[in-house]
Amino acid sequence: MKLGVLTVPLYDRSAEEAFKYLSGLGVQAVEIGTGGSPGSKHSNPQELLSSESKLVAYKDMLKKYNLEISALSCHSNHVHPSADVRGEAARDFTQTLRLAEKLGVDTVVSFSGCPGDHEGAKYPNWVTCAWPADYQKVLDYQWNEVLIPFWKGAAAEAANYGVNKIALELHPGFCVYNTSSLLRLRKEVGNAIGANFDPSHLFWQGIRPAEAIKALKGAIYHFHAKDTKINTTNTQINGVLDTGSYGGLSDRSWLFRSVGWGHDAGEWKEIMTALRLSGYDGAISIEHEDAFMSVEEGLKKAITFLKDIVICDQPVQAWWN
Numbered sequence: 029m030k031l032g033v034l035t036v037p038l039y040d041r042s043a044e045e046a047f048k049y050l051s052g053l054g055v056q057a058v059e060i061g062t063g064g065s066p067g068s069k070h071s072n073p074q075e076l077l078s079s080e081s082k083l084v085a086y087k088d089m090l091k092k093y094n095l096e097i098s099a100l101s102c103h104s105n106h107v108h109p110s111a112d113v114r115g116e117a118a119r120d121f122t123q124t125l126r127l128a129e130k131l132g133v134d135t136v137v138s139f140s141g142c143p144g145d146h147e148g149a150k151y152p153n154w155v156t157c158a159w160p161a162d163y164q165k166v167l168d169y170q171w172n173e174v175l176i177p178f179w180k181g182a183a184a185e186a187a188n189y190g191v192n193k194i195a196l197e198l199h200p201g202f203c204v205y206n207t208s209s210l211l212r213l214r215k216e217v218g219n220a221i222g223a224n225f226d227p228s229h230l231f232w233q234g235i236r237p238a239e240a241i242k243a244l245k246g247a248i249y250h251f252h253a254k255d256t257k258i259n260t261t262n263t264q265i266n267g268v269l270d271t272g273s274y275g276g277l278s279d280r281s282w283l284f285r286s287v288g289w290g291h292d293a294g295e296w297k298e299i300m301t302a303l304r305l306s307g308y309d310g311a312i313s314i315e316h317e318d319a320f321m322s323v324e325e326g327l328k329k330a331i332t333f334l335k336d337i338v339i340c341d342q343p344v345q346a347w348w349n
Contacts, residue, residue, distance in 0.1 A: 029303070029338050031331065032057035032098045032311035034252070035070050037323040043070040044089055051093035053331050057311040058095050059250075062127060063120025064104035064138065071100070073123035076130070083130055098311030099195060099224075099250050100124050101137040105202070106182065107174050108152060109144035117141075121182065125189040135193040135310075136186065137224045137250055140204035140213060143174040154201050156269070175203050176216045183220035195224035195249035206233065207240045214247055222249035226315065227299060231256040231290065232268050232282040238295075241302040248308045253334060254315040255290030258282045277319060286318040286326045288333040296337050304339055312338050 033055050038046040050058065060071040076083050090097065102124040104117035124136055142152040145166045155163045155170075179194075186194055196204050196213070204210050214221040225248050227237040241248065258268075262281045270281040277283065287296060300312075312334060316326040 029300070029309055029340055030056040030096070030098070030311050031334055031338055032059055032313035033327065033331075034059040034061070034066070034101065034313050034315045036061055036066050037316045037327065039067065039069040040323075043086075046070060047089060047093040047095055050327075051095060053328065054335065055331065056095065057098040057313065058090075059099050059101055059137070059311065059313045060097055061102070062100045062124040063102040064117065066101045066103055071127070073120075073127040077123065077126055087131065097131060097133050098313055099135040099137045100128050100131075100133055103137065103139050103197065105139060105141040105152060107141035107143045107170075107178050107203075109149040122185065125186055125191050128191050129189040134191055135195055135249055136191050137195045137197060139199055140175065140179070140196045140202045140209075142202045143170045145169065152201075154203075170203060171212075175213065179213060179217045179221060183217050186220060192220060193222055193249040194220050195222050197224040197226055197229070197252070199226070199229050200233065206230070206235065207243050210244065210247065219247075222247045224250040224252060226252035226254055228252070228254035228256040228284055228290075228315075228317075232258060234268065238298040238302040241299065241306050241308075245306040248303070248306055250310060251303065251308065251312055252315045253287050253312050253330065254317060255285040255287045256282050257285045257290040274319060283319060284317040286316060286321060286330045286333075287314070288329070289318065289320075293333070293337060296334075300337055300339050304343070309342075 033050050035046050035058050061067050062071050062073050076086055102120045104120060105113060106117045108114050128136055142154050144151060145153040153166060155166050157163060183194060198205055198210055204213055210223050223244055230237050230240060259281055266281055268281050272280050314330045318326045
């Protein structure tokens with residue numbers, strides 16, 4: 029495995045300044061936003077695809093700082109009820125695939141998306157319970173009429189550009205948000221679909237990441253290193269479904285934290301061991317969204333914490349056996 033960083037928090041500086049900074053901290057891989065919610069400050073597909081010289085210079089810049097790209101990320105709602113939102117997501121996705129081919133990247137990260145509850149809907153409708161029976165009809169429409177057909181087409185498009193790993197982040201608010209929903213879509217669409225495994229979105233759902241990783245063996249294509257701290261007092265009062273502002277640091281049931289600040293080293297060592305057991309040997313890409321820390325402090329603490337925990341070398345034969 030290699031230590032990586034999603035570079036979005038460093039958008040206050042140029043790509044080269046960010047790469048130089050991260051390389052100096054011992055980072056080996058970068059995850060680059062190319063559209064959607066991550067934006068494209070450090071890798072503008074339109075610009076790079078329109079100029080061979082700029083593309084070559086970009087590759088040379090990565091080599092200069094001994095960095096590789098773990099994935100290109102264009103998190104979007106590809107099946108949003110709004111045609112305008114879908115159109116923008118489709119443009120970003122296609123441009124990301126084209127750029128991935130040029131850069132020799134085989135992994136693209138995104139969300140599964142969430143449709144509305146019928147063809148004329150205006151907004152997404154995330155179903156969180158099995159009853160009343162209306163919700164089963166909504167799920168049938170979302171999955172069978174929208175989600176599965178879309179991702180079958182998207183997987184075929186990705187294959188045309190040599191992208192064979194579409195890493196969907198398990199994220200509440202979208203149809204794929206836990207282990208079973210990821211495996212369902214993968215079964216329907218094929219092995220092009222896998223997980224961008226982010227423990228932070230699972231911790232607050234009550235999921236044990238190490239166990240979910242084992243259940244997803246062979247289906248984890250990318251990994252986000254981000255933690256979550258559960259406020260047990262607030263969850264005992266209101267539960268874990270929280271629509272309050274992320275700025276409400278004392279009021280929320282849970283908050284994103286830098287790795288090690290939500291769960292201890294023992295928990296993260298179990299996660300790394302589970303990744304090894306599952307066959308994952310890619311980047312451990314830090315996503316910094318800790319409201320208690322500055323960008324630099326949060327990244328430095330995460331990098332320092334993970335350096336002793338990420339398993340870098342391949343295991344040796346059990347000579348003691």
